[in-house]
Amino acid sequence: MYLSLFDYNVFSQRFIGFENFATLFSDWLFLKALGNTFLYTFGVVPLWLGKALIVTVLLHPFRNSIKTFYKALFYLPHVTSSVIVSMIWLWVYNPNYGLLNYFVKSVGLAPAIWLGNKFLAMPALIFMQFIMGGGSTIVLLSAAMASIPDYYFEAARLEGASSWKVFTKVTIPLLKPTILYALIMGTIANFQTFSNVYIMTREGPEFSTISIGYLVYTTAFREYNLGLASAMSMVMFGILALLGFLQFKWLGSNVEY
Amino acid sequence: MTPWKAKQKVKMVLSLAVLTLFGLLAFIPLYWMVITAIKPASLTLRFPPELFPKNPTLANFQELFQRPLILRWTFNSGVVAVSVTFLQLLLCTMAGYSLAKKRFPLSQLLFFVYIASMMIPKQVTLVPLYILVSKFGMINTYWGLILPSVAAPFGVFLMRQFLVTVPTEIIEAAKIDGASEWRTFYKIIVPISLPAMAVLGIFTFVAEWNDFLWPLIVTNTQQMKTLQAGLALLQEEVPMQYAFLMSGATYAAVPMIIIFFAFSKYFLKGVTVGAIK
Numbered sequence: 001m002y003l004s005l006f007d008y009n010v011f012s013q014r015f016i017g018f019e020n021f022a023t024l025f026s027d028w029l030f031l032k033a034l035g036n037t038f039l040y041t042f043g044v045v046p047l048w049l050g051k052a053l054i055v056t057v058l059l060h061p062f063r064n065s066i067k068t069f070y071k072a073l074f075y076l077p078h079v080t081s082s083v084i085v086s087m088i089w090l091w092v093y094n095p096n097y098g099l100l101n102y103f104v105k106s107v108g109l110a111p112a113i114w115l116g117n118k119f120l121a122m123p124a125l126i127f128m129q130f131i132m133g134g135g136s137t138i139v140l141l142s143a144a145m146a147s148i149p150d151y152y153f154e155a156a157r158l159e160g161a162s163s164w165k166v167f168t169k170v171t172i173p174l175l176k177p178t179i180l181y182a183l184i185m186g187t188i189a190n191f192q193t194f195s196n197v198y199i200m201t202r203e204g205p206e207f208s209t210i211s212i213g214y215l216v217y218t219t220a221f222r223e224y225n226l227g228l229a230s231a232m233s234m235v236m237f238g239i240l241a242l243l244g245f246l247q248f249k250w251l252g253s254n255v256e257y
Numbered sequence: 258m259t260p261w262k263a264k265q266k267v268k269m270v271l272s273l274a275v276l277t278l279f280g281l282l283a284f285i286p287l288y289w290m291v292i293t294a295i296k297p298a299s300l301t302l303r304f305p306p307e308l309f310p311k312n313p314t315l316a317n318f319q320e321l322f323q324r325p326l327i328l329r330w331t332f333n334s335g336v337v338a339v340s341v342t343f344l345q346l347l348l349c350t351m352a353g354y355s356l357a358k359k360r361f362p363l364s365q366l367l368f369f370v371y372i373a374s375m376m377i378p379k380q381v382t383l384v385p386l387y388i389l390v391s392k393f394g395m396i397n398t399y400w401g402l403i404l405p406s407v408a409a410p411f412g413v414f415l416m417r418q419f420l421v422t423v424p425t426e427i428i429e430a431a432k433i434d435g436a437s438e439w440r441t442f443y444k445i446i447v448p449i450s451l452p453a454m455a456v457l458g459i460f461t462f463v464a465e466w467n468d469f470l471w472p473l474i475v476t477n478t479q480q481m482k483t484l485q486a487g488l489a490l491l492q493e494e495v496p497m498q499y500a501f502l503m504s505g506a507t508y509a510a511v512p513m514i515i516i517f518f519a520f521s522k523y524f525l526k527g528v529t530v531g532a533i534k
Contacts, residue, residue: 055279058272072521073280079517079524080287081467083485084506087492088290091499099289102305131282139528192380195469199489213380220384221474230384237381244376 020231030232032207033215036122037191040211043126045186048134049179056141056175057167071142075135086199089128090115093200115201118208125196125209137182144178145171180251184244191240212236290510293503294318301499317504326479327505330487337402337472337483338465344407345461346454353416354446358428368417375410379470387474401475402483406465412457415530419453420446456527459520463513484509 024030055074059067077085092099093114101111114124152174156166172179194213201209212232220229293301295313321327355361356368386405395401427449431441447454472483482490488505495501517524 051279055276058276061269061272068521068525070276070280071525072518073284075521075524075528076287076514076517077283079463079467079513080510081469081485081513083467083469083488084290084510085286087488087502087506088286090492091293091503092286092289094499097302097304097306097499099285099306106305132286135283136528139525143525143529188376188378192378194380198469198473199492216380216383217470217474220387226384226388233378233381233384237378240378 020228021235023228024231024235029207029210030215033210033212034235036208036210037193037212039122040126040129040193041187041190043123044129044133044190045183047126047130048137048186049182051130051134052137052141052182053172053175053179055138056145057171059138059142060145067142071135071139074138077132078135082195083199085128085132086196089132089196090200093124116205118205121201121204121209125193125200128196129190129193137186140178140182141175144175148174176251180247183247183251187243187247188240191236191243287510287514290503290506293500294507295504296500298498298500302497317500318508320501321504321508326482326487327508329480330482330484333399333402333481334466334484336399337406338462340399340403341406341465342458342462344403345409345412346458348407349409349412349416349457350447350450350454351442352413353418353420353450354442356413356417357420357423358425371410371413371417375414383470383474390475396475397477397481402472402481405471405475406468409461412461415457416450416453418530419450423449455520456523456530459516459523460527463516466513 055070059070095101095111095113095116098114100114104111112120115121148171152170153166156170161169192213193211194217197204197209197211197214198217202214203210212235216229216232216236219225219232292308292310294317295315296307296310297312297314297316300307300310356364356371390396390401390405393400395404423446427445428441431445436444467485468483469485469489472486473489476482476486479487479490488502488509491505492502
């Protein structure tokens with residue numbers, strides 16, 4: 001934190017006060033990276049949460065053995081490293097021989113250069129993260145749901161509530177603390193995204209996929225401007241703290257048990 | 258069958274279909290990795306791709322092991338993952354024990370600091386940590402790879418939460434029987450904590466094996482790279498040789514997948530630590 005106030009590079013260490021922060025907010029690349037990171041995080045996290053809620057609710061009525069099987073299936077990509085997952089998807093997204101374009105062609109659509117197009121590269125990264133991720137949220141929500149006594153749901157059904165009503169009026173409020181936790185953790189994790197950007201796209205076409213995490217890395221370890229990189233990570237920390245606080249305010253205010 | 262039951266049945270089948278669809282989407286890329294790895298290299302650059310390989314081959318793996326650095330990287334990853342896991346288990350159990358059962362000044366505050374530091378994103382501490390490690394002269398060494406990961410607030414938190422539930426009478430009984438502090442720790446605390454240590458150990462091992470960013474910046478010679486950083490290097494070197502790259506990816510992923518299936522119970526339990534009381 002202290003470092004962010006210095007002009008800190010291989011040659012010199014000089015105190016420059018808040019100049020690094022001033023530099024940052026007038027630097028279009030930093031602002032671009034900030035925007036991309038927001039886009040990515042706000043793309044991935046709600047999709048994860050939606051997927052996790054659907055899977056959890058659908059999975060709830062089944063036997064334990066079936067539950068465990070699906071939970072394991074969804075968790076499996078989490079033990080595979082982000083480097084490996086990115087390498088696989090780089091191959092899946094290959095414009096000429098990739099699996100995705102094969103599927104796209106076989107349903108009669110035009111193939112695309114997924115990662116080489118500035119409008120598609122970011123959605124492609126989000127899509128990949130949506131497909132592969134969210135497993136731990138599913139495990140979390142399932143565990144939380146299993147701890148809700150069945151008579152809550154039965155009572156609601158006996159009073160003639162539809163499945164949708166049960167979902168919005170019983171399930172969601174009861175899962176709220178867990179949803180909040182998953183939301184905050186998911187935001188922190190995705191806001192730092194680095195490996196997939198590093199392996200798959202780097203800056204991306206016209207800087208469309210550059211993320212804060214990647215920019216911190218290049219600034220610190222390619223350009224050796226450690227002070228500026230520290231300032232970037234402080235901004236990141238500030239934003240995450242603020243987001244965490246807002247999510248807490250928004251969801252934590254009326255947690256019901 | 259009553260209409261109500263029939264409706265339930267249809268619901269169940271539909272649920273299973275949706276679940277399987279989502280599950281398959283996540284599983285197909287992993288399948289695709291393995292399938293590409295066992296295909297002859299020439300067949301990968303063909304359209305449409307072969308979804309079920311007719312002539313599986315291990316040629317890509319042979320090519321992989323002809324690179325002398327692969328084994329070195331595997332060794333590095335192994336050393337780092339094993340050391341970090343061992344040190345974390347030792348230190349986190351000790352720290353968790355003191356926070357759970359000892360009364361000392363500022364212990365509450367210390368615990369709060371641990372929880373707070375769990376929320377700090379890794380990337381925020383990246384640059385300061387790098388400067389610290391380089392001041393100690395540990396850049397490009399095993400120490401540099403291992404030590405920063407040893408202090409793990411999550412591990413301390415996990416062990417503390419577990420040990421709080423252990424009745425204090427057991428520890429007092431050991432004291433009355435004249436057991437030393439150290440003896441109490443390894444004769445009583447460690448055996449009691451084994452379930453929690455299993456969760457922490459497995460999580461740590463997999464996380465360290467899969468870690469990428471830290472090994473990437475703290476190593477600067479090819480010899481000191483871990484398997485993940487090495488794979489990224491291969492990807493840059495031969496970006497189009499998919500069969501070869503996928504064999505490397507499979508090689509690095511399979512140990513973790515085996516560990517996962519062997520210990521999936523611990524994984525599914527470990528995820529919920531901290532979120533659900």
